[in-house]
Amino acid sequence: LAEQAYASRFEPAVTTDGHHIEVMANLTAAKSVDKAIDHGCEGVGLFRSEFIYMDYPQEPTLEEQRAEYARVLDALGADRPLIVRTLDVGGDKPLPYMPIDKEENPFLGVRGIRLSLRYPETLKRQLHALLTAANGRLLRIMFPMVTDIHEWRALRAMFDEVVVDYPGSNIELGIMIEVPSAALMADIFAKEVDFFSIGTNDLTQYALAIDRGHPELSRQADSINPAVLRLIDMTVRAADRHGIWVGVCGELASDPHGAAILTGLGVKELSMSMRAIPRVKAHLRQLSMQAARDLAERALAADSSEAVRALPLLETDKLA
Numbered sequence: 001l002a003e004q005a006y007a008s009r010f011e012p013a014v015t016t017d018g019h020h021i022e023v024m025a026n027l028t029a030a031k032s033v034d035k036a037i038d039h040g041c042e043g044v045g046l047f048r049s050e051f052i053y054m055d056y057p058q059e060p061t062l063e064e065q066r067a068e069y070a071r072v073l074d075a076l077g078a079d080r081p082l083i084v085r086t087l088d089v090g091g092d093k094p095l096p097y098m099p100i101d102k103e104e105n106p107f108l109g110v111r112g113i114r115l116s117l118r119y120p121e122t123l124k125r126q127l128h129a130l131l132t133a134a135n136g137r138l139l140r141i142m143f144p145m146v147t148d149i150h151e152w153r154a155l156r157a158m159f160d161e162v163v164v165d166y167p168g169s170n171i172e173l174g175i176m177i178e179v180p181s182a183a184l185m186a187d188i189f190a191k192e193v194d195f196f197s198i199g200t201n202d203l204t205q206y207a208l209a210i211d212r213g214h215p216e217l218s219r220q221a222d223s224i225n226p227a228v229l230r231l232i233d234m235t236v237r238a239a240d241r242h243g244i245w246v247g248v249c250g251e252l253a254s255d256p257h258g259a260a261i262l263t264g265l266g267v268k269e270l271s272m273s274m275r276a277i278p279r280v281k282a283h284l285r286q287l288s289m290q291a292a293r294d295l296a297e298r299a300l301a302a303d304s305s306e307a308v309r310a311l312p313l314l315e316t317d318k319l320a
């Protein structure tokens with residue numbers, strides 16, 4: 001079965017009733033982009049740009065950064081979109097050139113855009129590098145760990161300041177939904193951003209109050225938990241009302257059962273580790289949207305992660 005899925009990895013994930021789900025790759029290094037394309041990705045839904053920074057003892061120069069983004073854009077070409085996430089580090093993985101005070105709870109501390117907003121010049125250099133690399137091509141940029149609207153507006157203002165130097169730019173700006181407050185306030189954000197990408201790893205950690213790396217507890221932090229699914233559902237509904245699309249770039253997208261539920265919830269794009277792409281695509285191609293919606297509805301009503309995991313995929317095509 002795995003071989004069959006691999007052989008058909010370049011086929012799009014179109015449900016039996018004709019809905020196309022975009023299947024994208026998560027990337028941690030520009031040089032992996034060719035491999036991602038060879039695994040059948042239709043674009044890159046999450047380029048974790050912090051890995052560029054972590055490779056350098058001091059902040060990489062604008063030119064060094066530009067070269068990384070241009071490498072990915074060149075390889076993807078015009079038909080495969082790219083979403084770059086701005087620098088996402090914090091107290092758990094500090095950078096020597098962006099010091100912060102030691103924290104008791106780094107995951108609740110200065111991480112993601114909280115750090116970028118403390119080092120605005122670094123973020124502006126990243127935006128300059130991104131805009132230079134894009135050079136008029138479509139590029140999507142998203143911000144991690146956005147918690148409230150004022151942060152988004154401060155980021156937007158910084159972007160607006162930078163983008164005036166790049167007439168003819170074709171940039172869409174989104175935020176990650178990975179803090180419960182952002183999911184709860186999705187209707188407010190949806191009026192001002194171009195897209196949402198849900199980070200189910202952190203969203204789960206913060207919704208369930210379980211450290212995602214905890215040696216004993218992390219197994220309990222299953223993103224398929226109905227509490228997390230309800231936050232996702234809320235996010236998608238808010239986005240739909242305001243005419244923007246939602247993707248998922250956390251691990252839940254890599255899980256075929258999770259991918260089916262996300263599809264049924266109305267998620268349009270799934271971004272995952274490249275190894276998962278063939279299998280998820282093959283799974284979605286066997287599914288009707290009606291069956292996915294049914295599954296999602298039962299998942300939202302389930303009482304636990306275990307109950308969601310145990311849900312069978314009903315053959316509901318006859319209802320459609």
Ligand code: PEP
Pocket residue numbers: 046048178198199200201202203249250251
């Ligand atoms: C997430 O939190 O789900 C996510 C995609 O980002 P990261 O795993 O890099 O924190």
Ligand code: MG
Pocket residue numbers: 144178199201202
């Ligand atoms: Mg995250």
